[in-house]
Amino acid sequence: MKRSLLIGGFGGQGVMVTGQLLCYCAAEETEDKQVTFFPSYGAEQRGGTANCYVIISDTAIGSPMVDYADELIVFNNPSLDKFEECVKPGGTIIINSSVVDKEPTRKDVKTVKIPAIEIALKLGSPKVQNLVMLGAYVGYTGLLDPEDVKRTAEKKLGGKRPEFIPLNNAAFDRGWEIGHAAAR
Amino acid sequence: MSRAFVKGGDAIAEAAIRAGCRFFAGYPITPQNEIPEYFAKHLPEAGGSFVQGESETASINMVFGASLSGTRCMTSSSSCGISLKSEGFSYLAAARLPSVICSVQRGGPGYGSIKPAQSDYLQATKAAGNGGFKMIVFAPSTVQETIDHIYEAFDYADKYRNPTMVLLDGVISTMMEPVVFPEPLTEEQVQAIKDSKTWALNGKKAGDKKKLITGGATEQSNMECAEMYEYWAEHETRAEEYLVEDAEFILTAYGTTARVARAVVDTLRKEGIRAGLIRPILVNPFPYKSFAKLDYSKVKCVIDLEMTIPAQMIEDVKLGVLGKAPIRTVLRSCGEVMTDDFALGGVKKIIEEY
Secondary structure: OEEEEEEEEEOOOOHHHHHHHHHHHHHHHOOOOEEEEEEOOOHHHOOOEEEEEEEEEOOOOOOOOOOOEEEEEEOOHHHHHHHHHHEEEEEEEEEEOOOOOOOOOOOOOEEEEEOHHHHHHHHOOHHHHHHHHHHHHHHHHOOOOHHHHHHHHHHHHOOOOHHHHHHHHHHHHHHHHHHHHHHO | OOOEEEEHHHHHHHHHHHOOOOEEEEOOOOOOOHHHHHHHHHOHHHOOEEEEOOOHHHHHHHHHHHHHOOOOEEEEEOHHHHHHHHHHHHHHHHOOOOEEEEEEEEEOOOOOEEEEOOOOHHHHHOOOOOOOOOOEEEOOOOHHHHHHHHHHHHHHHHHHOOEEEEEEEHHHHHOEEEEOOOOOOOHHHHHHHHHHOOOOOOOOOOOOOOOOOOOOOOHHHHHHHHHHHHHHHHHOOOEEEEOOOOOOEEEEOOHHHHHHHHHHHHHHHHOOOOEEEEEEOEEEOOOHHHHHOOOOOOOOEEEEEEOOOOOOOHHHHHHHHOOOOOEEEEEOOOOOOOOHHHHHHHHHHHHOOO
16 A cells, blocks of 8 residues: 655645644554655745645655655645646545635546635634644545544644644544545 | 654754764755754753854864864755865864764755755765865665664764765655654763773873874875775675666665665566666765676666766766666756656666667
8 A cells, every 4th residue: 555645735724734644643653654744845835835745655665755646635726736737547636625716627536625714714713724634634535543643633733732622623523524425 | 662753854963962962063054954953952952062153164163173072073064065064074084083974965056956856976975075085975765764874973983083974865854754763872871982082182181191183194194094995895885785686677776766766676576577776875985896796697787866967876886887787877856856656767768678
């Protein structure tokens, strides 16, 4: 098993945190999974699009970057424009439809739309939009145990703002349900 | 022991502290800023000193001073920053002072770009400064191996009383991977290493003999260095030889590119193509023998993969192959990170010709 993910969005939307939480979970909650996290590096990190690659595999990982990912998560329009081509045929684009107001032009990939900000606002804070997207990815791929991911999120994010833990968990669960339903 | 998931840059600094590094001086440059940032926060906790110098030149000369006192010390930089420090490397080599230099390569040509690449192979292995000195140069290809190499590099530096380099690129310094850290040296062990350096200048007490570190500008000291380099070539080369016994196509690569090449070899083998990999783990001394001992009645082609255009390691590969097989290249440069698909496509295109 080798699964690759590309995440793109504006700096500040939680793109890096989303990718890192997946990796922390795979690396620390399992004994043997190989995991790489590779952030985009350069001037575009300021204000423009931020993106990162996540690879989770049962065997040694070659390049931490892929030309074509199994899944793409997009948090904004520029990321959809820029990375739509970087999905394998038959792969999936998971879209934050609260921000992305256009359709992918690709016809050979699946699309899962998550109104992440609406969901986050309903739960109490737009800040947890990335937890909704994270939940959607985990629900869609079934790659990691949702309880493991939530425990990881609590460990990594709970220290600074413990009051966000219930909100994070609720956001993750809501995303997970939509992602899980979309995979069926 | 449980695994930690860490960024290459952080891992380098943590490994160094565990190896007993108690002085770091550097000057910020992308893509290695995580290294000084981590040292700034954690080196004082270990009783060490972190200094952000006013320039690269100042920083490397501070390392010179720290090394003179017997303290395990280190600096890190990238490409043009390494060039600015090169005068100091020459001083360290002349005075035979141990220290660890971490070089995180960016793109060329020349001053080039801030993006990850492998543009400084020749600088690292042939002339990191003036004066014809050489260093042992580690070339790790995972974050775990980077930790192990940094840890080991301090021992090598002390053993040979010479600066030692760990050569990376911007991919490994910025990526994150699961790792297990080695046990940190105890304060007693760190002190014992310092005390064992009888040459160190750490204050003349009454009755002590006067010590001199002259900077060694004699023919004799040149000959001693030459002898040491020959000894390295004989005893210190290190390479991973992966599935080379029956291989018709030998891939060769170091660092980030080597992990990609290994994945390519695995894919080719699954398709029934007899491919193998020679991965120099130290790029100086270079493992010429790994190439010399290949069975050239079988080898159809040697394929050199690098993230620099034109290729640089190929100069050493040629000296290993000595014309017994054709050498071809698969290259990327200037922030275009080598991916498995790109490398596989390039290698296959070459294989089709043989």
